[in-house]
Amino acid sequence: MQKITNDFDGVTLFYLCNPNNPTGTITPKNTLSHWVDNAPKNHYFLLDEAYDEYVANPNFESGLAFIKQGNLNVLVAKTFSKIYTLAGLRIGYAVGSKELIELTERCMSLSNTNLSGAVASLASLQDTEFLEYSRLSNLRSRQIVGTT
Ligand SMILES: Cc1ncc(COP(=O)(O)O)c(C=O)c1O
Numbered sequence: 001m002q003k004i005t006n007d008f009d010g011v012t013l014f015y016l017c018n019p020n021n022p023t024g025t026i027t028p029k030n031t032l033s034h035w036v037d038n039a040p041k042n043h044y045f046l047l048d049e050a051y052d053e054y055v056a057n058p059n060f061e062s063g064l065a066f067i068k069q070g071n072l073n074v075l076v077a078k079t080f081s082k083i084y085t086l087a088g089l090r091i092g093y094a095v096g097s098k099e100l101i102e103l104t105e106r107c108m109s110l111s112n113t114n115l116s117g118a119v120a121s122l123a124s125l126q127d128t129e130f131l132e133y134s135r136l137s138n139l140r141s142r143q144i145v146g147t148t
Pocket of ligand 1: 017020021048050051078079080081087090091092
């Protein structure tokens with residue numbers, strides 16, 4: 001039987017959906033901090049936070065905290081498809097260090113963002129009333145199906 005070794009030392013991308021889809025489970029901030037703080041410099045973390053606005057668990061913390069602290073290896077991906085309900089407009093964004101964003105942009109097509117999505121997403125960031133409505137209706141739905 002082939003032995004599984006742990007001696008790969010090349011560039012590594014760790015993709016984590018937090019909170020996870022479809023389970024809704026979270027990776028607690030302490031666990032995530034431990035991984036990020038102890039990772040080699042050539043290990044990168046892509047944190048998919050498509051659903052973070054729905055989390056009420058105090059053990060959850062957005063990966064934005066790492067970026068605010070100056071961490072260069074963390075990229076947080078966000079979408080307007082979920083709580084903002086703009087899925088059809090294909091709009092989202094990533095947050096990370098200047099260096100990481102520049103590297104990421106090299107792999108993106110020029111037509112990445114459409115005008116309708118750009119305008120609607122900027123407007124939806126101002127619409128805190130709708131955001132709260134969207135969050136509460138999701139919460140009520142989860143209560144009805146018994147997942148909270
Ligand atoms: C965990 C997760 N990340 C990202 C996405 C992508 O969303 P979109 O491509 O609509 O921006 C989805 C959509 O289902 C998702 O469930």
